[in-house]
Amino acid sequence: MVKQLSIRILVLLVGVVVMNYLYTLFFFQKDLVKYSPEILEVWKQQKRADVLYFAESSNINVRDTDAVKLTISELTDQLVHKYHIGAINKPATHAGIYKKWIQKMDPTHLPEAIIVTMNLRSFGADWRHSDLESALQSSVVMLGPYPALANRFLLALNAFDNQTAAQREQEMLNEWATTTFNFPFNVPYPTVRTWDDALANGSFLKPDGSWDMEKITLACHYVKSYAFQMKPENPRLNDFDEIVAYCQARHIKLIFNLLAENTEYAQQYVGKELVQIMRYNRDFLVQRYGRQKGVTVVDNLELLNGLDYSDQNWTTEHYGYDGRLKIAKNIAKALH
Amino acid sequence: MLFNSLEYLFFLPIVVGLYYLLAPCWRWILIFISSCAFYMAFIPKYILVLFAIILIDYSAAIWMEKLIGGKKKMLLLVSLSANIGILAFFKYFGFANQTLIDLFALFGKEFKHYDLGIILPIGLSFHTFQSMSYTIEVYRGVQKAEKHLGYFANYVLFFPQMVAGPIERYATLGSELRKVNPFEYAAMRDGFRLVLLGFVVKMVVADQLAPFVNQVYANPSGYNSLQIGLAMVFFSFQIYADFFGYSLIAQGSARLLGIRIMDNFRTPYFSKNVAEFWRRWHISLSTWFRDYLYIPLGGNRVKWARWALNTLMVFGISGLWHGANWTFIVWGLLHGFFLILERPLQRYQTTIGTFLLVTFAWVFFRAPDFTSAIQLFKGLIDLSTEGPKWMDYLTPIGALSLMLVLDWSYRKKRFDLMLAEIHVRLRWAIYFVLLFLLLAFSGTQKFTFIYFQF
Numbered sequence: 109m110v111k112q113l114s115i116r117i118l119v120l121l122v123g124v125v126v127m128n129y130l131y132t133l134f135f136f137q138k139d140l141v142k143y144s145p146e147i148l149e150v151w152k153q154q155k156r157a158d159v160l161y162f163a164e165s166s167n168i169n170v171r172d173t174d175a176v177k178l179t180i181s182e183l184t185d186q187l188v189h190k191y192h193i194g195a196i197n198k199p200a201t202h203a204g205i206y207k208k209w210i211q212k213m214d215p216t217h218l219p220e221a222i223i224v225t226m227n228l229r230s231f232g233a234d235w236r237h238s239d240l241e242s243a244l245q246s247s248v249v250m251l252g253p254y255p256a257l258a259n260r261f262l263l264a265l266n267a268f269d270n271q272t273a274a275q276r277e278q279e280m281l282n283e284w285a286t287t288t289f290n291f292p293f294n295v296p297y298p299t300v301r302t303w304d305d306a307l308a309n310g311s312f313l314k315p316d317g318s319w320d321m322e323k324i325t326l327a328c329h330y331v332k333s334y335a336f337q338m339k340p341e342n343p344r345l346n347d348f349d350e351i352v353a354y355c356q357a358r359h360i361k362l363i364f365n366l367l368a369e370n371t372e373y374a375q376q377y378v379g380k381e382l383v384q385i386m387r388y389n390r391d392f393l394v395q396r397y398g399r400q401k402g403v404t405v406v407d408n409l410e411l412l413n414g415l416d417y418s419d420q421n422w423t424t425e426h427y428g429y430d431g432r433l434k435i436a437k438n439i440a441k442a443l444h
Numbered sequence: 445m446l447f448n449s450l451e452y453l454f455f456l457p458i459v460v461g462l463y464y465l466l467a468p469c470w471r472w473i474l475i476f477i478s479s480c481a482f483y484m485a486f487i488p489k490y491i492l493v494l495f496a497i498i499l500i501d502y503s504a505a506i507w508m509e510k511l512i513g514g515k516k517k518m519l520l521l522v523s524l525s526a527n528i529g530i531l532a533f534f535k536y537f538g539f540a541n542q543t544l545i546d547l548f549a550l551f552g553k554e555f556k557h558y559d560l561g562i563i564l565p566i567g568l569s570f571h572t573f574q575s576m577s578y579t580i581e582v583y584r585g586v587q588k589a590e591k592h593l594g595y596f597a598n599y600v601l602f603f604p605q606m607v608a609g610p611i612e613r614y615a616t617l618g619s620e621l622r623k624v625n626p627f628e629y630a631a632m633r634d635g636f637r638l639v640l641l642g643f644v645v646k647m648v649v650a651d652q653l654a655p656f657v658n659q660v661y662a663n664p665s666g667y668n669s670l671q672i673g674l675a676m677v678f679f680s681f682q683i684y685a686d687f688f689g690y691s692l693i694a695q696g697s698a699r700l701l702g703i704r705i706m707d708n709f710r711t712p713y714f715s716k717n718v719a720e721f722w723r724r725w726h727i728s729l730s731t732w733f734r735d736y737l738y739i740p741l742g743g744n745r746v747k748w749a750r751w752a753l754n755t756l757m758v759f760g761i762s763g764l765w766h767g768a769n770w771t772f773i774v775w776g777l778l779h780g781f782f783l784i785l786e787r788p789l790q791r792y793q794t795t796i797g798t799f800l801l802v803t804f805a806w807v808f809f810r811a812p813d814f815t816s817a818i819q820l821f822k823g824l825i826d827l828s829t830e831g832p833k834w835m836d837y838l839t840p841i842g843a844l845s846l847m848l849v850l851d852w853s854y855r856k857k858r859f860d861l862m863l864a865e866i867h868v869r870l871r872w873a874i875y876f877v878l879l880f881l882l883l884a885f886s887g888t889q890k891f892t893f894i895y896f897q898f
Contacts, residue, residue, distance in 0.1 A: 109629055119872065127880045135884055143888065246888070257883050264647055264886030267450040 157194030169426035183436035203347035221361035237280035239273035372414035445485035479601035505589035539768035567607030610728035625702025638696030646689025651887025652843035
């Protein structure tokens with residue numbers, strides 16, 4: 109029986125190898141178009157660009173009233189004559205996804221430099237437990253380290269971080285409620301939850317004495333987006349570390365584009381302590397990557413004024429033309 | 445834990461491996477622990493509900509054996525009430541409350557809305573019915589009460605069939621669980637075949653049909669008659685593939701442990717009338733209702749009017765068993781009406797006609813409410829041609845064709861038995877084709893088994 113079984117297992121293994129070959133030959137490309145189209149864009153850009161720019165919506169959105177609607181990467185491309193820059197953008201993306209794209213680049217056309225958007229908010233609980241995360245994670249299953257056919261089956265089994273929106277929300281709420289701040293300066297509340305509660309309970313009043321819900325909502329959102337303490341165990345850091353390791357092993361110049369955040373409004377709506385937290389987290393990243401790991405970190409955190417942001421009532425990194433140009437100039441300097 | 449998950453693909457071989465490594469006297473403990481682990485992967489605390497059912501019915505059966513007459517009957521009623529009470533609390537409380545709210549509103553009055561905030565324990569209808577069949581059989585004196593709590597617990601908990609059946613009788617599953625099964629190549633081979641086919645039917649057919657069906661049922665007004673008609677037909681095959689796939693994986697998983705569980709389907713869409721359909725669709729539930737409700741109500745040996753009423757009652761309850769919504773009751777009643785009406789029309793019965801009737805009834809089963817169901821039927825006469833192109837249906841049509849091929853080949857003999865009779869090269873070619881379809885063409889959205897919600 110052992111011989112019988114061994115022969116069958118061997119035949120099965122050979123069959124699976126052949127199946128994988130056939131799948132790669134005839135179906136893999138179509139599935140990539142369907143499930144992981146971004147990697148095709150990466151491969152396309154690799155062939156025509158010297159520098160790859162990875163970004164989320166900050167490199168997609170422009171202000172409606174802008175006369176020039178070029179994105180940050182397009183403006184940088186115009187400023188830097190030495191290189192041609194190709195961009196790969198996807199809303200809500202973060203280093204965990206950029207990492208998969210970068211690791212799956214075509215090794216025969218490696219770029220001279222890679223610019224990775226470093227969005228401060230993407231380190232916070234709000235973004236890490238976003239309900240968009242499952243969709244993002246499913247989009248990189250096909251890029252997994254296994255044979256193509258195995259990756260396809262893992263996608264069918266939903267073998268990725270596929271929590272429901274409710275589960276993610278619960279994790280986020282738990283983190284806000286239980287993670288206490290331990291900054292070397294004073295903050296008015298020990299957790300995001302208590303801070304958020306305090307702001308929600310009538311921090312802004314209208315002249316008639318009623319609550320100004322628009323301002324309260326925005327203030328609360330600033331706290332939820334930025335009031336977190338960067339710690340070595342933050343999973344995003346691990347993602348950025350892997351990007352650094354990949355690029356260093358292949359001698360690719362790496363630039364982290366730390367995006368501008370609306371510190372002016374953060375101070376206005378919440379207070380200087382929140383800006384202090386943002387600066388603390390920025391310093392942590394600059395120290396870790398700029399000084400310790402030799403990565404060029406373009407620090408745009410406090411580069412822009414409040415009015416440079418397209419969304420005046422939300423905490424997005426969407427900039428008007430002036431804002432995009434200022435950031436592009438900073439990146440261009442780093443590339444030279 | 446879902447069958448169509450990576451966890452199960454690790455869980456099953458581990459359980460099977462340990463099962464044959466263990467001495468037979470310890471195997472019931474392994475099945476008990478693995479079944480608990482399987483169930484607790486959903487909502488862990490609900491295992492207590494199952495434990496309650498097990499303890500109540502185990503104790504009731506033992507006491508019943510010692511009693512006679514009224515006391516015995518009283519004990520049966522206590523056991524049945526406990527099971528039905530648990531089912532009613534978790535499954536029908538919200539439905540009853542909403543029905544009362546609607547009824548009061550008809551008379552311009554208000555009835556308080558109670559939200560218990562509970563989620564229905566997965567497969568509750570299945571294990572309560574399975575457990576109830578045991579106490580009824582013991583009451584009737586057909587079945588001896590099981591003295592070993594572990595074996596009885598395994599009868600209710602057995603992981604391959606605990607969440608969506610087949611609803612087994614103690615006489616068959618109980619003795620299968622007690623059997624000393626040596627490791628046999630034939631059991632492995634048959635189990636593998638059934639599991640493979642089950643995965644293909646679920647993941648390649650049902651999960652590829654589901655997205656289109658879901659889109660149309662979510663927004664009937666956005667689709668024309670052709671698309672709505674296709675969605676209705678697709679759903680008929682989706683639910684079949686979904687439940688049949690589950691049943692095959694359940695059978696295959698059990699077979700890998702040397703345990704046989706019953707066939708729940710026999711190519712139901714090849715039935716020539718609705719009565720035959722119910723002899724071939726969800727067989728374990730049909731026979732449950734036949735043995736414990738239809739026959740006690742008088743079966744066929746009553747006057748026509750009584751028989752018709754009984755038929756409607758059985759199918760109405762069957763509809764309610766499926767879901768706590770009036771749409772399910774209407775679905776059940778429709779089948780009751782079909783059965784009553786088809787009796788005098790036997791010479792006009794055809795496979796296609798039966799399929800269309802069943803498909804018509806499925807609309808009420810699938811639609812979230814009557815408004816949507818009516819909207820779908822209205823949409824059937826919208827002859828505009830706007831909407832997705834034919835290319836958009838290629839995947840579901842491919843999945844449906846595959847199901848037809850599989851069902852056609854299945855209509856005379858079960859797949860695993862049919863495979864045993866063909867030449868080894870052709871058999872392996874079929875394995876590879878099925879495996880390739882599974883690996884390369886499974887649906888990529890997560891769809892739990894439809895019957896898990898019952």
